[in-house]
Amino acid sequence: MNILIMGAGALGSVAGGFLANKGHHVSLIGRRLHMDTVASQGLQIRGIWGEHRVEGMHVLSKPEVLPSLSFDLVLMAVKSYDTATAADLIAPYVSDNTLICSYQNGLGNAEVLAQKFGWNRVIGARVIFGARVYEPGAVEVTVMAAPTALGAYPGGPSEERIAVIVKAMADAGLPTVMTDEIRTLLWEKVAYNCALNPLSALLDVPYGALAESSYTRTVMAEVIEELYATAHRLRVPLKPDCSDAWLDHFYQNLLPPTAAHYASMREDLLRGRRTEIDALNGAIARFGNEQGISCPTNALLTALVHAREKTPACPSSL
Numbered sequence: 001m002n003i004l005i006m007g008a009g010a011l012g013s014v015a016g017g018f019l020a021n022k023g024h025h026v027s028l029i030g031r032r033l034h035m036d037t038v039a040s041q042g043l044q045i046r047g048i049w050g051e052h053r054v055e056g057m058h059v060l061s062k063p064e065v066l067p068s069l070s071f072d073l074v075l076m077a078v079k080s081y082d083t084a085t086a087a088d089l090i091a092p093y094v095s096d097n098t099l100i101c102s103y104q105n106g107l108g109n110a111e112v113l114a115q116k117f118g119w120n121r122v123i124g125a126r127v128i129f130g131a132r133v134y135e136p137g138a139v140e141v142t143v144m145a146a147p148t149a150l151g152a153y154p155g156g157p158s159e160e161r162i163a164v165i166v167k168a169m170a171d172a173g174l175p176t177v178m179t180d181e182i183r184t185l186l187w188e189k190v191a192y193n194c195a196l197n198p199l200s201a202l203l204d205v206p207y208g209a210l211a212e213s214s215y216t217r218t219v220m221a222e223v224i225e226e227l228y229a230t231a232h233r234l235r236v237p238l239k240p241d242c243s244d245a246w247l248d249h250f251y252q253n254l255l256p257p258t259a260a261h262y263a264s265m266r267e268d269l270l271r272g273r274r275t276e277i278d279a280l281n282g283a284i285a286r287f288g289n290e291q292g293i294s295c296p297t298n299a300l301l302t303a304l305v306h307a308r309e310k311t312p313a314c315p316s317s318l
Contacts, residue, residue, distance in 0.1 A: 001168060004071045004093065005029065006063075006086050007078030010131035011103065013139045015075055015174060017043045017054040022172035027058040027066065035059045037137030047131070047141030049173060063089045070095035073165060075103045076113065080279035083109045087116040094121070099157055099165065101125050101150065106279025107190055107287070110153060119155035123162060124182035126189055129175075145257075147175035151182030183236050191227050191238075191246065192254055193263075194281045195220040198301040200263035201275070202308060208259025211251060221247060222297040223281065230288040230295065269308050277305040 001024050005016040008030030020026040028035060042055040060066070070093055078086045083104070094100065094117060101123040102109040114122045129144040150166050152159070162178055169176035179185060196207050199216055203209075210216040221243070228243040240246050268275045278286075282302040288295035 001072040004074045010133050012077030014131045018172040020057050032061040033136045035061050044138040049141045074100045077103045080106045080276045083112045107283040126185040147177045149179040151179040197263040197265045201265035226295040227284050233291040
């Protein structure tokens with residue numbers, strides 16, 4: 001296949017590198033220093049999926065110099081707040097036969113892509129492996145909680161077309177499965193992130209510490225209650241189907257393996273970078289408001305993170 005990775009940071013570089021090593025024609029668009037290093041030295045991948053060196057990919061820092069062709073698949077791997085801009089940039093390379101996969105965090109990305117290209121071209125992805133760029137041209141796969149799941153929304157591509165993408169990724173060494181519950185899986189992942197990420201970032205503590213305080217447990221319970229109320233109003237089926245059962249599962253099964261981890265949002269704040277809070281708690285507050293459901297805790301956490309984005313980090317914390 002002819003594949004474009006739009007936003008070749010850590011996750012995008014890993015996906016593009018594995019697909020290229022399997023013989024697919026891969027173009028990467030990412031930050032200049034990272035792309036220049038990949039162009040001159042190849043892409044280095046290490047971590048839990050082994051060590052690999054990938055050469056021969058078409059790498060660039062902006063799409064304007066792409067050849068005049070259309071792609072079979074675009075993996076959209078930009079930050080959620082860049083989705084609309086990225087969609088405009090790739091539009092000249094999207095044909096009637098191109099599938100666009102939202103390989104991103106948070107809620108609302110697929111909707112932005114569908115508004116631009118139509119649901120019949122959009123695939124959702126629940127991506128739940130971790131990776132980092134540890135130096136320009138080099139990425140590390142750090143953890144995988146479950147295989148990546150790809151699926152269509154109502155009005156989306158056929159199962160047959162998605163199955164081709166799933167097989168290509170799995171055959172390339174990227175654990176990937178197909179699902180007919182993509183909305184459910186994405187909301188379940190967002191529930192975990194909404195409960196933990198803003199508090200870990202704002203309080204500068206690992207996930208496990210949030211479970212040890214009655215104050216933060218109360219806040220997390222309110223976040224999840226609001227999320228469930230909003231999901232039910234939107235008719236998104238969640239598993240378990242009530243917030244209390246989800247919190248039991250969260251404390252017993254989801255949180256313990258990652259108790260020592262800090263949210264990546266914390267590093268964003270420490271480094272003065274914009275966060276993806278608007279695609280997490282901000283999305284819950286926004287969707288809830290649209291459905292007439294009050295989500296004060298999610299709204300407050302969103303406001304606090306935005307306020308912290310505007311506050312310079314103390315030098316001693318860097």
